[in-house]
Each structure stands twice: as structure tokens, then as C-alpha cells.
Amino acid sequence: MNKRFNLPLCLPIEKITSEGLGTITLSFTIPSVLQTQPLPGQYFMIWNPGDDEIPISISNFDSNNSISFTICSEGETSNNLTKKNKSKLIGLRGPFGNGFDIVEKETAVLVAGGMGIAPLRYLIYYLLRRKNIKIILIYGAKVEKELFFKTELDNLSIEKHFCTDDGSIGYKGFPTEILDNLLKTTLEKKSTEIYACGPELMLKAILGVVKRYSLERFTQFSLADRYIRCGFGICGSCTLDDQGLTICHDGPVFRGDLLLNVKDFGLFGRKSDGSKFKL
Numbered sequence: 001m002n003k004r005f006n007l008p009l010c011l012p013i014e015k016i017t018s019e020g021l022g023t024i025t026l027s028f029t030i031p032s033v034l035q036t037q038p039l040p041g042q043y044f045m046i047w048n049p050g051d052d053e054i055p056i057s058i059s060n061f062d063s064n065n066s067i068s069f070t071i072c073s074e075g076e077t078s079n080n081l082t083k084k085n086k087s088k089l090i091g092l093r094g095p096f097g098n099g100f101d102i103v104e105k106e107t108a109v110l111v112a113g114g115m116g117i118a119p120l121r122y123l124i125y126y127l128l129r130r131k132n133i134k135i136i137l138i139y140g141a142k143v144e145k146e147l148f149f150k151t152e153l154d155n156l157s158i159e160k161h162f163c164t165d166d167g168s169i170g171y172k173g174f175p176t177e178i179l180d181n182l183l184k185t186t187l188e189k190k191s192t193e194i195y196a197c198g199p200e201l202m203l204k205a206i207l208g209v210v211k212r213y214s215l216e217r218f219t220q221f222s223l224a225d226r227y228i229r230c231g232f233g234i235c236g237s238c239t240l241d242d243q244g245l246t247i248c249h250d251g252p253v254f255r256g257d258l259l260l261n262v263k264d265f266g267l268f269g270r271k272s273d274g275s276k277f278k279l
Contacts (some may be wrong), residue, residue, distance in 0.1 A: 008047045015027035199225060
């Protein structure tokens, strides 16, 4: 059963986990009568009473109807959410957008940058239920302390490759370099699906890598880092140029062969009023 809450469902915060650097994970239990089964990569509109709604990707959903959202203190609304106490009511509306297409291939390679790990964290647990899929995680950040969920990920039975810009932990360099090396050496390309989420400049670089191996059709990119407002594709704030698609409704997940035809991808983003800015 897959339902969407079109009006905010106000639920008490059941658990608050500090992830460091002004970032928390809020967990809620969705009543079984309203149970939804969102896909990794989808998002909810989160409403803190008195503030605006903001879109937040799902960072986990389990068989106990527990849903989690990882929030970084960036704007006023997200900052206020990171200061909430347990049992406070928060409005949830969703799920929205198109999530990752879960492909039953032998190997799933997940490439995360910074906070891009949040939706991929849910994808990891989703894929772990399919025991015939090998999971490889490539996760990069500027410095070690920006690798969120590091301890949790260390305890998972998946192949992991960490990297940092300064070499404070793992490989000194970028996720694209690790991905390129794996594609050159060990990955069986025909049986591999690639999933990526993170800063758009990183995603653009990943698209360049997979294109060299003719894997753009088999690589899925979450553009959840882009500005999203309405969730229905009607306000135009997140239009994807050259395609007439919107991030909030048609995405936030797109395949690489589509993004190859988007001239603004990796070059320009959009502000809240829909105007462009250079990335």
C-alpha cells in the first residue's frame, strides 16, 4: 500500500539523534492505518508549526513504520527543527517525487558526497533486504567530521570506500577517483547499477566518469540538493532546463542519459524565486 499525506500529518518526535555539526536525525512512527511505503530517494515536506514547510529526503524507513529524516541547520526553518525536543509535534506531508529505481543487478554502487549520504543511507538498508545484491559505498567529504553516520556504516556488512579532501581519513581525494578506479579494475559493468547523491558539481563529475564507460543509462542521480518549493511541479522554482521537467515532481532522481541533455546541470542552480545562479 502506498499512500501520500496531502495534508500535514502531525506526529510527535519519537527519537532525536545528534549527527554532529548542527545536524540531527528526527524519527517518527507513522500510524499503521496511514502506513506508506516510500522509496529511497523520495522526500517529505516537513512542517514545524510557525515556520515554512521544507523538503527533506527520507534517511530511513523500517518495518516498524518508523521513518527518519536527517536535517542540517542551514536556513531558519531547518535551524528551528534542529532545536526541537522529543514529543514535540511536527507536520509530515508526503512522500513526494520519484525515488531510485531499484534494479536487481549483482552489484549496486552508491556514491555519496557530504549530506548526500542521507537518502543513500535509506537505500543501503533497502538493498540489504535483497541478499543477492552486493553493495559498494563510496562516501566522500571535505574532512572526517563531515562523514555522517560513519560509525553506523562501519558496522554494516557492505564494501566501503571513504575519502576526504584533506586525507584526514580514508583516501585523499574525491569519490569520482575511487569510482573511476573501480570501473577500471574490478567492477563488472554490465551487472552494475550506480546511485549517486551529493553536491551537483560532484554529480556532474560522476556523470563525466560513467559516460566514459557508456554507463550513463545505468547511473541514477538524486538532485535533492537543489531548491524545492511546492512538491507538485507547478511553481516553476525547480525547473530542469532543456527538458521541461521539475526536480520536485519528475525527480529528484534522474538517469544520467537524461542529464546529459540538460545544459544547466552542474553549471547553474536556482534560487527561491526561480532565478539562476552559477554553481
